[in-house]
Amino acid sequence: MRFLARHIKLHIFLALLFLIVGANFLHGQSNSAIDSINTYFDQARVLKNQNKLDLALGTLKKAEVLAERKGDLKLLIDSYQKQAIIFLQLEKQDGAEIFWDRSKGLLKDVEYPYGDAIFKYIEAIMLYRRENNFQALLMLDEAKQLNNDRNFFNNILLLEGNIYVDLEKYDVASKNFNSLLINTDIYEQDYLATRANLGLSLMNYKIEKFEESAIYGEGALKLAKENNFDKEVKDANEQLKLTYQKMERFDLSNNNYSNLLALRDSIFNAEKVKTEAKTANKIQFDFMSDQIAKQDKEIEDLTDATNRSEIIVILVSAFLIIISLLAVSLYRNNQIKLKTNDLLQTKNSELQGARDAAVSAMEAKTNFLSTVSHELRTPLYAVTGLTHLLLEENPSENQKEHLKALKFSGDYLLNFINDILQINKIDADKLEPLNIDFxxxxxxxxxxxxxxxxxxxxxxxxxxxxxxxxxxxxxxxxIKLSQIFMNLVGNALKFTKDGEVKVIAKLMKKEEEDVTLYFEVADTGIGISKEKQENIFEGFEQGSIQINREYGGTGLGLTIVKSLLGLFDSKIQLESELGKGSSFFFELHLKSKDSLVDDIPFEITQQDFEFKGLHLLIVEDNKINQVITKKMLSKKEMTSDIANNGLEAVELAETNNYDAILMDIHMPGISGEEATVRIRKFDISTPIIALTAISLDDSLESFYAAGCNDVVTKPFKPEVFYQKIGENIFSKRVKNTGS
Structure with missing residues (x-):
């Protein structure tokens, strides 16, 4: 080991001496090598744009060898990345990934923002090829943050434009392409303008603006020919052929088709494709062979026994590198997950917007139907009122038949309007159940x-x-329970002839004040098939068109029942068999008041009133309605005054005595409610009956709160109209006499 240490020190000393002696010489050689590599890069760019991809790869290979020999990692990264882009253009994904991945390994050893930016740009191209458009756009945004090189930025604009066309975001794509039409790029000005023209031609073709598509296509073709951009010449001819076909300019379309055939014979032929593939395969094979040879050489050098410690270090380093790669992979996966979450949040925001739009549309629909149903009541009041008056004026038998048909149609239309208004109120959450003793x-x-x-x-x-x-x-x-039973029993009667309808009310459970009741409406009518039972509670469903025509009705009754029971947290159920009848049943949870006792048993009696000599005030802004209401009062020998608006009503009520006031609610100026409030300040006893075409936003409670004694909705049945007048006038007199 001491010998090894002395050996290493000697090598370091000689290396330092070599560096000191040859510094100036190497500096000169370095600048020359960099210039040569950049020249290769410029040549490769031109060759790539002219679609001479095999020559471009060969030129970049020279740059790679020179950069490796010089030991310049940044230039070596550049050469790998440029080769990866050409491999992508050749549709050789595996080859592109090899060079792209190799540049990734070198980027870890050097601080190089431009290389990082190009790395992300290539990844964006790969994502775009896999149709991961949103991730590709995110990757391009990251790339733009790393470098502001003008040529690089212009190429990003071009790729973004193509992605936006695929996403059908044509306004954004148009901005990108139009900015490239007038670009001042020092390297690829004409190439970028050509590709931008092609992008605009394709975009306009997709939105069926064929004239504009042809203009941009011809612009692309002209630039491509002038600069020998062979692929763009081919793309422009293909686009123009399709565009002129749509424009029915078949002479021009055939001309472009002929150009395409000539190009395929001379340039885009099998021989060219074979040559490019051969060159690409050779470069890929040579690169992989070089990497293997380098690894073999390293292993050979480390087989010496004196370098076993170095082998251990390298193995440890390799282990650490593997761990690092795994960590990087985990980090990258996490980043992808974060980006995916961002995309999901974006999508959630879009869904939220869509939901809000749907809610707005529902509100618009509800308000529209409410307005229509309200506006229909005024002319319908005229129809039903005039029909009633004509029937009482001793018409001929022939006229009577027509008038009865007209009355039936008016009543049907009135019921239909009432049903629509009821459903709209429920859908718009305008109804809430009361909680009163009954x-x-x-x-x-x-x-x-x-x-x-x-x-x-x-x-x-x-x-x-x-x-x-x-x-x-x-x-x-x-009131709502009455509506439920009115619809269920009315529906049962409609489909039952020569039979019976049974209304059942049973106590299921009672615990202190909590009561559970069971209700059922059963009939012996025509019954409902199993297939139709699934949709019977949906709007306008009665079983079939034939049933609608034979038995009449709108099919909204059961929909109203279902919706009203929903207000009570209850659900309607059905059992039925064709030819044997139907049974509708549900449960309700109510509160009881055991402390209250009925002193007088109720009796339902139909009263006849003596109307002769009564004097009423009619508050109504519609002239036809004034005439009809006044004539209906005259039929019962009642006299009346007319107020055209709320202000007139207040003045007349203050200066005259009336037995009752018939108050329209919706009037210009002050409303009927406001007029009622003002009248009640000086007159608390005269009955005021709201006579109105009630709408979605109207509330019966608000009418009573303003001081109305009762409400009659227009159009009304004459018998109901007279009954309400009699009840309110004569019951008040009875109370006053009793007091």
Whole structure:
């Protein structure tokens, strides 16, 4: 070992002496070698752009040998990376990766930002080839941060433009290509402009702007010919052939096709491809052979017994290098994972934006349907009102038949509009269930009584099977429960003739104030097939088009039931068999009020009122509606005044005495609600009935809060109109008399 140490010291002394004596000579030789290598690089660039790839590889091989001989790692990295780019152009991925990977190993031994940037640029090309476009763009962004060389930046712009075309981000791609059309690159000005013209030609072809595509294609062809860019000449002819075909300029298309055939015969032939492949394979083989030879030489040198310690050091170093490579690989995988996470976050943001757009679209749809349904009510009020008046004026039998058909159509359209409004309110979260005290049996019985006429028309019985154990006072929303039973029982009656519809209400469980109830509406009607049961609760579904036409209706009733029960956290279920009937059932969880007792049992009675001599105020801005409402009052021998807006209504109410006020809600100026609030400041007793085409944003609670006694929605059935007037006027008089 002492001998080895003395031997090493002697070699170091001689090396230092050699360096001191030959420093000036080597400095001169060094500059000359660098100039030669850069000259090779310039030649290779020109040859590459002229598609003389075999010659370009040969030139770069000379640069590689000279750089290795000189020991300049940066120039050696440059030569490897330039060869990798040409191998990619030759579609030889394995060869490109060998030189690219070799440059990666050398970059670890030297601080070289330009080499790092080119390394990432090559990786971006590989990612782009594998259609990993977003990762390629991220890699190019990293490369741009490492170096600001103008030629390098221009090539990045070109690659980005091609990627953006593939991603169909044509506005960004256009900016990149247009900046390259006027570039001032000292090395590749014409080549970059040619490729930019080709990019713009392809982009315009994809968006079907064929005139622009042809202009840029001709520009590319002209530049390519002037500079002997053979591949670009071929690409331009191919693009122009397709473009002129789309433009139906077949003479020009055939001309470009002829050019392509000539190019393939003279330049892009099998012999050229074979030569390039042979050169590339030889360079790749020679490179790998050199690496193997170097490793063999190192092993030979280390076989000497005196250098065993050095072998151990090298083996340890090799082990450490392997560990380092593994660590780098893990780090790189982690970086890729981070980038992937960034991409996922970007995608999540895009999805969030898409979701917001969908919500906005849903809101727009809901508001549109609400507005349409609201606006339809005003002319529909005229249709139903005039039809009713004409039917009462002793029309001829022929006219009566037409008027009844018109009345039926008006009622159908009204029900349809009401259904749409109801679904819109639920979809827009405009409905919330109330929580008030009510009598369930009374609520169900009122629904049944209101549908008895339909039952008689179909010769069908409605049977109520009500469990007397159900508490008399429950807390919930009787209006929405009425809507649920109205739709279920009405639907059952529609499809049942000469049969029965049974409404069942049973107490399932009661624990203190918590009550669980079971409800069922069963019929002996036509039934529903298994296939149709899956979609029966979706909008406009009744089983089939034939059923729609035979039995009528919109198919929205069960959709409303499903949506309303959702407000109570309940779910509608169905059992049915064709020809044997259907059964719809659900459960509800309610609160009971056991402390409350009914003193007087309820009775449902239809009252007849004496309207003669009553004097009312009609608040309405629509002239046709004024005439219809006034005439309907006159039919019952009632007189009326008319206010055209809210302000007139307040003035008339203050200076006159009325038995009731019929208040439109939606009017220009102050609304009906505001007018009601002002009237209530000086008159708290006169009944005010809101007579309005209710919309999505309207709230019955707000009408009552303003001071209205009742609400009648337009268009209305005449019997409902008269009933509401009588109830509010005469019940008030009874109360006043009693007090």
């Amino acid at each position: 009598n369930l049996k009374r609520t169900i019985q009122e629904v049944i009584d209101s549908l008895q006429q339909s039952a008689k028309a179909n010769r069908t019985k409605i049977i109520l099977d009500y469990d007397d154990e159900i508490p008399g006072h429950l807390m919930s929303d009787p």
